[in-house]
Structure formats: C-alpha cells, structure tokens
Amino acid sequence: MNILKYMQQFDYEQLLFCNDSGVGLKALICIHDTTLGPALGGVRMRNYPSEEDAVMDALRLGRAMTYKAAASGLDLGGGKAVVIGDPLKDKTEALFKALGRHVASLGGRYIATEDVGTTTRDMEYLRTQTPFVVGLPEYMNGSGDPSPATAFGVMKAMEACCKATYGSSNLKNRTIAIQGAGKVGSHLARLLNGAGAKLLITDINKTSLRQVVKETGATALLPEDILKTECDILSPCAFGGILDSSSIASLRCKIIVGAANNQLKEADHGEEIHKKGILYCPDYIANAGGIINLSLELTGYDAAAVRFKLEGIYTTTEQVIKNAEKGNISTSRAADNLAEDRLRQSKIVKNIFFNPLTAKHL
Numbered sequence: 001m002n003i004l005k006y007m008q009q010f011d012y013e014q015l016l017f018c019n020d021s022g023v024g025l026k027a028l029i030c031i032h033d034t035t036l037g038p039a040l041g042g043v044r045m046r047n048y049p050s051e052e053d054a055v056m057d058a059l060r061l062g063r064a065m066t067y068k069a070a071a072s073g074l075d076l077g078g079g080k081a082v083v084i085g086d087p088l089k090d091k092t093e094a095l096f097k098a099l100g101r102h103v104a105s106l107g108g109r110y111i112a113t114e115d116v117g118t119t120t121r122d123m124e125y126l127r128t129q130t131p132f133v134v135g136l137p138e139y140m141n142g143s144g145d146p147s148p149a150t151a152f153g154v155m156k157a158m159e160a161c162c163k164a165t166y167g168s169s170n171l172k173n174r175t176i177a178i179q180g181a182g183k184v185g186s187h188l189a190r191l192l193n194g195a196g197a198k199l200l201i202t203d204i205n206k207t208s209l210r211q212v213v214k215e216t217g218a219t220a221l222l223p224e225d226i227l228k229t230e231c232d233i234l235s236p237c238a239f240g241g242i243l244d245s246s247s248i249a250s251l252r253c254k255i256i257v258g259a260a261n262n263q264l265k266e267a268d269h270g271e272e273i274h275k276k277g278i279l280y281c282p283d284y285i286a287n288a289g290g291i292i293n294l295s296l297e298l299t300g301y302d303a304a305a306v307r308f309k310l311e312g313i314y315t316t317t318e319q320v321i322k323n324a325e326k327g328n329i330s331t332s333r334a335a336d337n338l339a340e341d342r343l344r345q346s347k348i349v350k351n352i353f354f355n356p357l358t359a360k361h362l
C-alpha cells in the first residue's frame with residue numbers, strides 16, 4: 001500500500017503514527033482537512049487484522065468526518081484516531097493517557113471523542129493530558145450521550161424526505177422499519193411513536209428489542225426480514241455496509257434514512273438506489289446530530305442551541321434533495337457536492353489578516 005500516494009489523491013493533511021512501548025500503545029491519528037476548523041473525530045479501538053487495515057480505517061473515517069462537518073455547516077474539519085487492540089482485553093488507563101499526550105502534541109489540530117470500542121471513561125483519561133477532547137460526561141460539563149440528539153436529527157431528516165416524497169412532512173401513520181434497537185434506534189423508536197408512526201423493528205439483541213417493543217408497541221421482525229419489508233421509510237440504525245447490489249434489489253421502501261455510518265457498501269450503490277426510485281438520505285446528513293451535539297461542547301453547551309441546530313438537519317436534507325433533483329444526480333452525489341463546494345469556497349477566502357475568531361476552538 002502506498003500511503004502517501006493515497007493521501008495525495010484525497011488531499012489529506014497528516015497521518016500520525018503513535019507509539020508508546022511502555023504501555024503498549026499502537027495508534028494512528030488522521031487529520032484529513034482543517035480548512036473549516038480543527039479536525040474532530042472519534043477514537044476507535046479495534047483488533048485490526050493488519051496494520052494496513054488500521055491505516056485505511058483511520059484514513060477513510062477521517063475523510064468521512066470532513067464531509068459530515070462540512071455538509072452540516074459546522075466550523076470543524078475531519079479526523080479520526082484508531083487504537084490497535086482489543087477493547088475488551090487491552091484497555092488500560094495508561095494507554096489512554098499515552099494517547100492523550102499524542103493528541104496534546106497536535107496543539108488542537110485534532111479533537112478526540114468516543115467511538116466504537118471506546119467510552120466516556122476513556123475520554124476522561126485523555127482529558128487528563130489534553131483539553132482537546134469532547135463527549136465528556138455531564139459532570140465534567142460535557143454533552144454526555146449523543147444518541148438522543150442523533151435520533152432527533154434522523155427524525156428531522158425523515159420529515160424532509162416525507163415532504164419531498166408525499167408532500168407532507170407529517171410522520172403520522174407512516175410505516176417505518178428500524179434496523180437496530182440500540183442507543184439511537186431505541187430513542188428514534190420512542191420519538192417516532194410519539195409522532196404517530198407505525199413501527200417495525202429488529203435487533204439481534206432480544207433484550208433490547210423486547211424493551212423497545214414494550215415501550216412503543218412496535219412490531220418485532222426477524223433481522224433477516226427488515227431490509228426487504230414493505231414500508232415507507234427504512235431506517236438503518238445498526239451497522240454500515242448494508243446497502244449493496246443484492247440488498248438494494250430486494251428493498252421495498254420508498255425512503256431510506258438512518259443513523260448507521262457508511263450505509264452504502266460502495267459509493268456507486270448510491271446511484272443504484274437512485275435508479276430504483278428510492279429516496280436515500282445520505283447517512284452523514286441524517287446522523288449529523290451526534291457531531292452537532294459535540295460541536296456545541298466547544299463553545300459552551302446549551303440545550304436550546306443544540307435543538308435549534310438539530311432542526312437545521314431538515315433544511316440540509318431538503319437542500320440535498322433539491323440539488324439532486326435539479327442536477328438529476330443521486331442524493332449521495334449531491335451531499336458530497338454540498339460538502340466539497342463549502343470546502344472549496346472556504347479555501348479561496350483570502351487570508352488578509354489574522355482573525356482571532358477563526359482560532360476560537362484553540
């Protein structure tokens with residue numbers, strides 16, 4: 001693998017290899033683009049099959065964060081950290097403190113938060129070494145669990161998609177199939193139940209599933225049936241890579257809006273969904289509630305401001321749909337264009353003096 005060639009192709013700024021032999025830290029911090037602000041992204045911990053897999057994960061996820069922040073109108077860049085190791089066996093306080101020092105060495109160019117395999121407790125260890133951490137617990141003036149904000153944002157995106165498809169944003173009596181009754185899926189089910197939607201839901205975890213069914217009156221489906229069930233909206237809220245040629249062929253929904261990251265197996269699958277006449281809300285538009293919630297921790301967390309910003313996901317989704325219709329392109333392409341246009345325009349703003357406001361996060 002030619003890492004630098006790949007970085008050149010997609011315009012990456014930096015990839016930091018972090019080692020601390022004493023505590024067994026092997027990690028990477030990717031900073032894709034800081035045009036709009038410091039690179040914010042989660043710290044993922046995973047037992048990667050190879051170092052190459054870890055490098056590619058850091059690079060791909062870091063770039064995806066740039067697009068998510070840019071399309072959501074946030075003053076943030078994109079980055080990601082990956083720690084190589086088993087989160088169930090290899091985690092220690094010292095390991096995260098060591099990573100915290102590497103984050104500190106970047107002087108605010110990268111801001112860490114929790115991700116798959118890490119917890120708010122791990123972020124507390126990072127915070128002992130660097131102020132550049134968000135997603136801290138509420139007792140540390142952090143924003144706490146982002147899942148309710150993510151779920152609310154997904155619902156706003158659903159409303160915008162319903163307006164475009166049915167002429168009304170009202171979710172009452174819409175049949176919505178949710179894949180995953182985890183943190184986001186369960187919050188979403190409660191919100192949608194409150195909005196009068198008819199819910200179908202699945203999870204491989206029977207306890208979580210039973211709990212949501214009990215609370216919302218949703219109908220439980222088998223995990224293998226959810227993607228092919230007939231519904232108005234399919235909401236992937238479990239894991240990524242679920243939309244490929246085979247699953248797309250069996251879809252019987254009108255709209256797809258969910259929280260899961262990287263729902264399309266490959267970028268081309270966005271075109272396939274478009275050709276099938278299904279309205280797909282790009283994942284990073286629909287699930288931006290999490291990062292919006294975190295971003296407000298940087299400027300002083302305020303619940304009213306979060307709510308106001310989350311409402312904006314409706315407008316962003318509407319804009320993506322309109323741009324796609326106007327350009328006769330898929331919504332996934334239209335979302336990428338939105339992010340790329342904002343980055344391009346910000347890059348050409350002439351730097352005529354040092355503006356302390358642009359350094360507000362530092």
Ligand code: NAD
Nearest residue numbers: 146147150180182183184203204205223238259260261290
């Ligand atoms: P979670 O782990 O709490 O929930 C995921 C659920 O999916 C679990 O209950 C799991 O049992 C279930 N699941 C796994 N495999 C399944 C299968 N084959 N069929 C049905 N269910 C299955 O995670 P979460 O925080 O709710 O996040 C869900 C997705 O949304 C993830 O892809 C995550 O990256 C993304 N996301 C989450 C947030 C957030 O704020 N939590 C923000 C942005 C994106």
